[in-house]
Amino acid sequence: MIQAQKLQKRFGEVQAVDGISFEIAKGETFGLLGPNGAGKTTTIHMLVGALKPDAGKVVIDGVEDPTHANARQNIGMAPQALALYENLSAEENVSFFGTIYGLRGADLAQRVDWALGFTRLSDRRKDRMKTFSGGMKRRLNMACAVVHKPRVLFLDEPTVGVDPQSRNAIFDNIEELKAEGTTILYTTHYMEEAQRLCDRVAIVDKGGLLALDTVTGLIDAHGGNSLVEATLEQAPSDPSAFPGTLDGLSLRVETDHPLKTLARITDAGVHFTSLRVDRPDLEAVFLNLTGRRLRD
Amino acid sequence: MHRIVAIALKDLRLLIRNREALFWVLAFPLMMAVLFGAIFSGMGSKARKPMEVAIVDEDQSEASKAFVGRLKSQDSVKLVVKSREGGLAAVRTGKLVAYVLIRKGYGAKQGFMAGDNKKLEVGIDPSRRTERGFLQGILMKAVFGGLQDRMSNPAKTRKFIQESVSGLGAAGARDPEEAKLATFLKAFDSYLGSVDNQTFKGQMKMDGPKIEAVKYAGGKRPRTSFEVSFPQSVVWGLLGIVSSFAILVARERTVGTLLRLRISPLTWTHILGGKALASFMASIVTMALIFALGIVGFGLRLGNLPQLGLAVVCTAVCITGMMMLIATFGKTEQAVSGASWAVMMPLAMFGGGMIPLVSMPSWMQTASHFSPIKWAVYSFEGAIWRDFTLAEMALPCGLLVIIGVATFALGVVLLSRAKS
Ligand SMILES: Nc1ncnc2c1ncn2[C@@H]1O[C@H](COP(=O)(O)OP(=O)(O)OP(=O)(O)O)[C@@H](O)[C@H]1O
Ligand SMILES: [Mg+2]
Numbered sequence: 001m002i003q004a005q006k007l008q009k010r011f012g013e014v015q016a017v018d019g020i021s022f023e024i025a026k027g028e029t030f031g032l033l034g035p036n037g038a039g040k041t042t043t044i045h046m047l048v049g050a051l052k053p054d055a056g057k058v059v060i061d062g063v064e065d066p067t068h069a070n071a072r073q074n075i076g077m078a079p080q081a082l083a084l085y086e087n088l089s090a091e092e093n094v095s096f097f098g099t100i101y102g103l104r105g106a107d108l109a110q111r112v113d114w115a116l117g118f119t120r121l122s123d124r125r126k127d128r129m130k131t132f133s134g135g136m137k138r139r140l141n142m143a144c145a146v147v148h149k150p151r152v153l154f155l156d157e158p159t160v161g162v163d164p165q166s167r168n169a170i171f172d173n174i175e176e177l178k179a180e181g182t183t184i185l186y187t188t189h190y191m192e193e194a195q196r197l198c199d200r201v202a203i204v205d206k207g208g209l210l211a212l213d214t215v216t217g218l219i220d221a222h223g224g225n226s227l228v229e230a231t232l233e234q235a236p237s238d239p240s241a242f243p244g245t246l247d248g249l250s251l252r253v254e255t256d257h258p259l260k261t262l263a264r265i266t267d268a269g270v271h272f273t274s275l276r277v278d279r280p281d282l283e284a285v286f287l288n289l290t291g292r293r294l295r296d
Numbered sequence: 297m298h299r300i301v302a303i304a305l306k307d308l309r310l311l312i313r314n315r316e317a318l319f320w321v322l323a324f325p326l327m328m329a330v331l332f333g334a335i336f337s338g339m340g341s342k343a344r345k346p347m348e349v350a351i352v353d354e355d356q357s358e359a360s361k362a363f364v365g366r367l368k369s370q371d372s373v374k375l376v377v378k379s380r381e382g383g384l385a386a387v388r389t390g391k392l393v394a395y396v397l398i399r400k401g402y403g404a405k406q407g408f409m410a411g412d413n414k415k416l417e418v419g420i421d422p423s424r425r426t427e428r429g430f431l432q433g434i435l436m437k438a439v440f441g442g443l444q445d446r447m448s449n450p451a452k453t454r455k456f457i458q459e460s461v462s463g464l465g466a467a468g469a470r471d472p473e474e475a476k477l478a479t480f481l482k483a484f485d486s487y488l489g490s491v492d493n494q495t496f497k498g499q500m501k502m503d504g505p506k507i508e509a510v511k512y513a514g515g516k517r518p519r520t521s522f523e524v525s526f527p528q529s530v531v532w533g534l535l536g537i538v539s540s541f542a543i544l545v546a547r548e549r550t551v552g553t554l555l556r557l558r559i560s561p562l563t564w565t566h567i568l569g570g571k572a573l574a575s576f577m578a579s580i581v582t583m584a585l586i587f588a589l590g591i592v593g594f595g596l597r598l599g600n601l602p603q604l605g606l607a608v609v610c611t612a613v614c615i616t617g618m619m620m621l622i623a624t625f626g627k628t629e630q631a632v633s634g635a636s637w638a639v640m641m642p643l644a645m646f647g648g649g650m651i652p653l654v655s656m657p658s659w660m661q662t663a664s665h666f667s668p669i670k671w672a673v674y675s676f677e678g679a680i681w682r683d684f685t686l687a688e689m690a691l692p693c694g695l696l697v698i699i700g701v702a703t704f705a706l707g708v709v710l711l712s713r714a715k716s
Contacts, residue, residue, distance in 0.1 A: 050555055081552040083552035086551075087310050088309065088310070092306075099302040104298070
């Protein structure tokens with residue numbers, strides 16, 4: 001559905017995107033995960049045809065030029081910066097963007113109702129956008145992107161500055177769209193979001209694509225070992241037989257098979273007062289790939 | 297077309313909801329029109345108001361009081377009684393136009409010679425040339441008015457003459473000049489005694505030229521100051537439109553809605569066409585509202601509605617083009633707003649927005665040819681009071697359309713170049 005082929009974009013001294021390639025299947029939810037300045041937004045802008053790549057190619061739904069009217073009709077985007085008219089009401093905003101995608105009359109009214117209901121803004125539809133809270137503005141930003149029922153949806157950090165409740169509402173929206181078969185490209189620097197929503201995740205940093213796989217695939221390949229941390233009830237009779245490092249009663253073990261490690265400890269007849277097992281996550285993947293944390 | 301209209305309606309809605317913009321587009325020009333109109337019409341009525349003059353009567357004689365009475369009876373002057381110092385100070389500080397001082401001894405002489413004009417002193421600032429001439433006339437009238445009073449009644453006149461003769465001193469002690477005057481007065485007295493009262497009355501009456509009131513009958517001049525101030529002030533509303541819409545274009549860019557428009561199926565033609573339509577409509581509505589108020593509330597002549605319509609449409613074309621060009625003068629709202637006022641202010645000031653075209657010095661009138669605003673004002677005036685024929689309208693209207701189309705084209709080229 002979406003193909004990015006060796007995309008390049010430079011702004012003056014900054015190589016914002018440096019040869020990124022990927023392919024997104026129809027109906028797939030694809031995550032672009034990376035820290036600030038990784039080149040996520042620049043990549044999206046090239047995919048939607050707002051920026052001309054210095055090199056490389058974009059194919060959307062078989063159309064090689066994303067600026068072609070046929071491609072555009074099928075694209076929706078919720079920009080990272082809230083792109084709304086603050087002196088228009090929620091309804092007027094959604095309706096305006098519906099109109100420019102060619103919706104008219106009853107069709108338009110019905111789609112506007114749907115988009116506002118979908119983002120839970122129906123009761124505030126007559127209020128000006130500037131009176132909205134941050135989370136409501138984000139939801140409206142999304143409503144304007146989906147009013148024309150795009151087949152391909154680009155969501156650029158749709159949860160920035162949003163409280164957990166609004167965030168969950170947005171997640172529900174995305175899952176609903178996904179269930180309807182919409183192809184979604186989702187950028188974020190929150191790895192939990194990518195983990196929860198995305199079928200596949202591309203990890204990007206400094207304009208380059210570091211890894212691309214399913215979440216479990218990425219963790220298996222780059223996540224490293226799980227971490228087992230335990231506090232023991234009594235000191236073991238033979239500490240040297242224990243895996244990991246023992247400091248008084250607290251034990252710390254790095255292992256790629258945490259369950260086997262636990263079995264070995266209990267086999268030695270030792271009991272725990274507390275136990276914690278940390279499976280590696282995308283954060284660990286990023287750390288292992290770059291030596292830096294995703295967010296500092 | 298539907299999409300162009302959608303963009304235009306959206307922009308108009310945003311304009312209407314922006315109080316600040318509305319103020320500059322409608323309220324401010326209306327205020328200017330009314331204010332300028334009132335100031336200039338006030339100036340006219342000020343000249344019609346009586347001239348305020350201090351009167352200092354140090355003589356306090358019958359003759360001096362009669363003189364003051366004659367001055368007072370003229371409605372073109374208003375007297376304020378003052379002391380000598382008070383009168384001088386009032387003129388020095390500009391509170392009063394002049395003072396008239398009647399020194400002691402003015403009424404000392406009796407009879408025919410009463411009222412010694414050498415004892416009259418008038419103080420006026422030399423820069424007040426018009427008022428000086430005016431005051432001179434008023435004083436002359438008061439001085440000769442006294443003479444006329446005395447002469448219009450032969451019996452009274454004879455009494456004055458006799459008093460004057462006795463005032464000259466004893467017959468034996470007269471110097472040669474006094475002797476000559478006495479002889480003349482005696483001859484005059486006997487002449488007056490011999491004529492018929494009725495004939496005399498009519499002949500001695502001193503009348504100035506008769507002034508007829510002639511009502512203004514129109515023609516190629518503004519009838520009221522509002523006919524000048526309204527076309528002049530509409531300019532400021534148009535400035536407000538240029539700046540508001542140029543800012544709207546910049547805001548689409550900074551807020552990111554332009555990005556949304558550009559990744560939609562809209563073409564560049566839709567986007568710019570919508571903006572142009574909105575500013576065109578806003579210009580027309582603004583001009584229509586302001587002129588309508590001028591016609592209904594301030595007596596602007598509606599001599600030639602089709603030509604006023606033509607002027608308004610051509611001006612709207614010009615304003616739309618200039619808005620497009622100015623929208624390219626910066627990437628942020630602040631930059632565009634600054635640029636629009638920096639460009640439009642001088643154009644408006646030299647184009648008749650500040651000083652009306654009719655009152656410009658000639659060098660400024662020449663400079664004004666380079667301001668599109670001038671042609672707008674000129675075309676309004678052409679339709680309102682200059683009585684332009686359609687052929688005469690062609691020059692300003694043609695220029696407006698040419699400037700509008702040229703700046704629009706340039707603006708579109710520059711905007712499209714900046715889009716990626
Ligand atoms: N219009 C521009 N002009 C100059 N530099 C730009 C421009 N847009 C992006 N950049 C630079 O390109 C790099 C990538 O920016 P981009 O916005 O794509 O990052 P991002 O991954 O979306 O970051 P964030 O998570 O902060 O949104 C940054 O270094 C940024 O400064
Ligand atoms: Mg970004």
